[in-house]
Amino acid sequence: xxxxxxxxxxxxxxxxxxxxxxxxxxxxxxxxxxxxxxxxxxxxxxxxxxxxxxxxxxxxxxxxxxxxxxxxxxxxxxxxxxxxxxxxxxxxxxxxxxxxxxxxxxxxxxxxxxxxxxxxxxxxxxxxxxxxxxxxxxxxxxxxxxxxxxxxxxxxxxxxxxxxxxxxxxxxxxxxxxxxxxxxxx
Amino acid sequence: xxxxxxxxxxxxxxxxxxxxxxxxxxxxxxxxxxxxxxxxxxxxxxxxxxxxxxxxxxxxxxxxxxxxxxxxxxxxxxxxxxxxxxxxxxxxxxxxxxxxxxxxxxxxxxxxxxxxxxxxxxxxxxxxxxxxxxxxxxxxxxxxxxxxxxxxxxxxxxxxxxxxxxxxxxxxxxxxxxxxxxxxxxxxxxxxxxxxxxxxxxxxxxxxxxxxxxxxxxxxxxxxxxxxxxxxxxxxxxxxxxxxxxxxxxxxxxxxxxxxxxxxxxxxxxxxxxxxxxxxxxxxxxxxxxxxxxxxxxxxxxxxxxxxxxxxxxxxxxxxxxxxxxxxxxxxxxxxxxxxxxxxxxxxxxxxxxxxxxxxxxxxxxxxxxxxxxxxxxxxxxxxxxxxxxxxxxxxxxxxxxxxxxxxxxxxxxxxxxxxxxxxxxxxxxxxxxxxxxxxxxxxxxxxxxxxxxxxxxxxxxxxxxxxxxxxxxxxxxxxxxxxxxxxxxxxxxxxxxxxxxxxxxxxxxxxxxxxxxxxxxxxxxxxxxxxxxxxxxxxxxxxxxxxxxxxxxxxxxxxxxxxxxxxxxxxxxxxxxxxxxxxxxxxxxxxxxxxxxxxxxxxxxx
Numbered sequence: 195x196x197x198x199x200x201x202x203x204x205x206x207x208x209x210x211x212x213x214x215x216x217x218x219x220x221x222x223x224x225x226x227x228x229x230x231x232x233x234x235x236x237x238x239x240x241x242x243x244x245x246x247x248x249x250x251x252x253x254x255x256x257x258x259x260x261x262x263x264x265x266x267x268x269x270x271x272x273x274x275x276x277x278x279x280x281x282x283x284x285x286x287x288x289x290x291x292x293x294x295x296x297x298x299x300x301x302x303x304x305x306x307x308x309x310x311x312x313x314x315x316x317x318x319x320x321x322x323x324x325x326x327x328x329x330x331x332x333x334x335x336x337x338x339x340x341x342x343x344x345x346x347x348x349x350x351x352x353x354x355x356x357x358x359x360x361x362x363x364x365x366x367x368x369x370x371x372x373x374x375x376x377x378x379x380x
Numbered sequence: 381x382x383x384x385x386x387x388x389x390x391x392x393x394x395x396x397x398x399x400x401x402x403x404x405x406x407x408x409x410x411x412x413x414x415x416x417x418x419x420x421x422x423x424x425x426x427x428x429x430x431x432x433x434x435x436x437x438x439x440x441x442x443x444x445x446x447x448x449x450x451x452x453x454x455x456x457x458x459x460x461x462x463x464x465x466x467x468x469x470x471x472x473x474x475x476x477x478x479x480x481x482x483x484x485x486x487x488x489x490x491x492x493x494x495x496x497x498x499x500x501x502x503x504x505x506x507x508x509x510x511x512x513x514x515x516x517x518x519x520x521x522x523x524x525x526x527x528x529x530x531x532x533x534x535x536x537x538x539x540x541x542x543x544x545x546x547x548x549x550x551x552x553x554x555x556x557x558x559x560x561x562x563x564x565x566x567x568x569x570x571x572x573x574x575x576x577x578x579x580x581x582x583x584x585x586x587x588x589x590x591x592x593x594x595x596x597x598x599x600x601x602x603x604x605x606x607x608x609x610x611x612x613x614x615x616x617x618x619x620x621x622x623x624x625x626x627x628x629x630x631x632x633x634x635x636x637x638x639x640x641x642x643x644x645x646x647x648x649x650x651x652x653x654x655x656x657x658x659x660x661x662x663x664x665x666x667x668x669x670x671x672x673x674x675x676x677x678x679x680x681x682x683x684x685x686x687x688x689x690x691x692x693x694x695x696x697x698x699x700x701x702x703x704x705x706x707x708x709x710x711x712x713x714x715x716x717x718x719x720x721x722x723x724x725x726x727x728x729x730x731x732x733x734x735x736x737x738x739x740x741x742x743x744x745x746x747x748x749x750x751x752x753x754x755x756x757x758x759x760x761x762x763x764x765x766x767x768x769x770x771x772x773x774x775x776x777x778x779x780x781x782x783x784x785x786x787x788x789x790x791x792x793x794x795x796x797x798x799x800x801x802x803x804x805x806x807x808x809x810x811x812x813x814x815x816x817x818x819x820x821x822x823x824x825x826x827x828x829x830x831x832x833x834x835x836x837x838x839x840x841x842x843x844x845x846x847x848x849x850x851x852x853x854x855x856x857x858x859x860x861x862x863x864x865x866x867x868x869x870x871x872x873x874x875x876x877x878x879x880x881x882x883x884x885x886x887x888x889x890x891x892x893x894x895x896x897x898x899x900x901x902x903x904x905x906x907x908x909x910x911x912x913x914x915x916x917x918x919x920x921x922x923x924x925x926x927x928x929x930x931x932x933x934x935x936x937x938x939x940x941x942x943x944x945x946x947x948x949x950x951x952x953x954x955x956x957x958x959x960x961x962x963x964x965x966x967x968x969x970x971x972x973x974x975x976x977x978x979x980x981x982x983x984x985x986x987x
Binding site (some may be wrong): 231237238241242263277279280348349350366369371372 | 444446447448449451452455456518519520521
């Protein structure tokens with residue numbers, strides 16, 4: 195039982211270390227439209243993904259959207275999900291410094307652009323039915339199942355369909371059809 | 381049974397045949413309605429199918445385009461929209477975002493673009509296109525709308541496509557209707573033909589009737605002509621006989637009168653009387669036969685008077701009973717209010733006696749004789765088939781017996797003189813001839829109704845007397861022969877010397893003064909020169925251009941108070957119209973007896 199506690203400490207240190215460059219980046223690219231679009235996208239992704247029952251702790255537990263690290267959206271996410279439901283479940287937005295299996299997130303947004311940090315967080319929920327979303331990660335090994343990119347001044351996203359399937363999350367072909375690129379099933 | 385079956389079958393057939401036009405018309409209307417209904421529903425279902433198809437395409441687009449809309453992927457949306465370009469019926473396809481802004485679109489025609497902003501929703505059908513707006517949603521989120529515009533068949537196209545069916549069914553209906561009408565026409569033509577054939581048959585029937593009628597008329601005419609010819613022949617012979625009988629009987633008369641003064645031996649006297657009697661009887665019978673012959677020839681002088689037939693028949697009953705004997709009952713059925721007729725009563729009596737005698741001979745075993753009288757009107761219809769007969773009112777006298785009757789052939793010959801069915805020596809064959817001649821001469825009609833073993837009825841029709849004529853009552857026979865005096869001078873005009881001689885002889889015997897003339901001119905001379913002449917006794921048939929009647933007219937011009945008595949073998953000439961004497965004209969028929977002459981001369985002189 196000491197393992198997880200030590201790792202949480204390590205993560206906290208990492209987040210702290212990353213805080214500065216993240217804040218710099220945020221200051222350099224404060225495009226509110228881009229953020230609003232991303233917030234809306236994050237909300238809409240759940241339309242095209244199916245979660246297995248084991249993803250939830252109880253039949254009435256809420257759909258948990260976890261934002262780890264810097265939260266660039268402010269209340270944009272809260273506005274987007276306000277009053278909405280996913281499969282009859284209410285939506286809860288959790289802002290975490292670090293994520294673990296015990297957080298029972300259904301969707302995980304990683305605000306960091308640091309591949310190392312991202313890899314670390316992703317590995318924490320590896321094998322769990324958690325839809326992982328990364329933002330502007332260029333290193334393939336650090337990308338979540340969905341990775342936002344900016345292409346032609348538009349917010350687009352890449353999908354790693356293989357990773358999602360491996361963790362028990364089938365993604366609708368509709369969503370795949372609008373993705374910038376898809377890493378298909380093996 | 382067979383016939384009834386045929387009849388009912390024919391009835392069924394004709395019934396079905398008659399109903400065919402109605403069936404054809406109903407069928408035509410049904411075909412038309414069915415065709416139009418099929419065309420209409422076809423057109424409707426096709427356009428509905430087109431609308432449904434467009435709707436489905438719109439829904440497919442709406443469901444596939446959700447992610448593109450959700451994630452603002454215009455290219456993906458345009459790909460989806462453009463995919464519909466391959467469907468030529470789709471004119472426009474467009475995707476609008478949740479705010480109604482155009483997101484992606486394609487338009488087949490430049491002149492028909494999609495709206496920039498979408499305001500409407502739902503389905504809108506125009507004449508030849510349909511516009512469908514389908515909402516795009518994912519879960520509870522409204523993402524936008526899909527706009528789809530597709531062509532559907534225009535009414536003209538639909539008409540073109542389904543009008544063919546309509547036209548075909550209309551043509552079928554017309555064909556059926558034409559058949560129905562043709563059938564109707566045919567039926568009508570058949571009926572016309574049938575009617576014409578019936579009319580033809582009727583016309584033929586009429587023609588046959590007319591031919592039949594004409595044959596009857598011709599037969600009647602032939603019979604009449606035959607009777608007329610026989611009448612001429614017998615009349616001529618009888619006339620000559622009459623003159624001879626006149627001489628014979630007058631001679632016998634004179635001989636008898638003179639012989640009273642003879643002084644013969646009783647034996648000789650008895651023989652003489654006996655032979656004289658026999659000769660007289662024979663002569664009188666001959667005279668009687670001659671009269672009947674003349675009667676048949678309608679050349680007997682008739683003295684018609686007003687006759688009450690009922691009274692005449694009633695008066696004859698006793699005579700008839702005696703004539704017919706005890707085995708035959710005599711019955712009379714006399715009509716009340718019977719009209720009078722104008723006929724010669726003596727001849728009518730003779731006729732009835734003749735008929736009664738015939739009836740008796742037909743009823744050898746006994747039976748019943750009925751004499752019936754009635755008023756009768758003979759109409760044009762009846763008269764047409766009978767020769768020489770006027771339509772009008774007649775007094776009918778029917779004499780019926782219950783005897784052996786006659787065959788048709790016998791009836792046809794019954795009136796001919798000397799025709800008889802009786803045994804030789806029993807009949808003269810002149811009885812019915814007399815009746816016939818008398819009736820005809822009286823302007824009447826006679827008809828025999830008879831069948832073998834069914835008895836015989838002879839009907840006499842005598843013309844009704846309408847205008848009351850002078851009563852010419854026959855005086856009863858006087859037993860005493862009236863004589864004359866020397867001062868009463870009579871001029872006897874007769875072309876036949878012997879007849880004139882006997883006439884004069886008889887008149888002198890009667891005590892009259894007598895002068896003689898052989899012709900009319902000589903007679904006129906005497907009348908002018910001898911004023912004592914009171915009576916002109918003249919034969920009607922005179923030679924040398926002046927007949928008895930003309931002589932009488934001339935004489936009366938000179939001597940208006942002169943009395944005239946005609947004599948004639950027959951009264952056909954001059955004196956009589958149609959053989960009947962004018963009222964008031966006195967005539968003594970030849971041959972006449974001493975008594976008859978005495979009576980008639982006295983009657984005329986006293987008048």
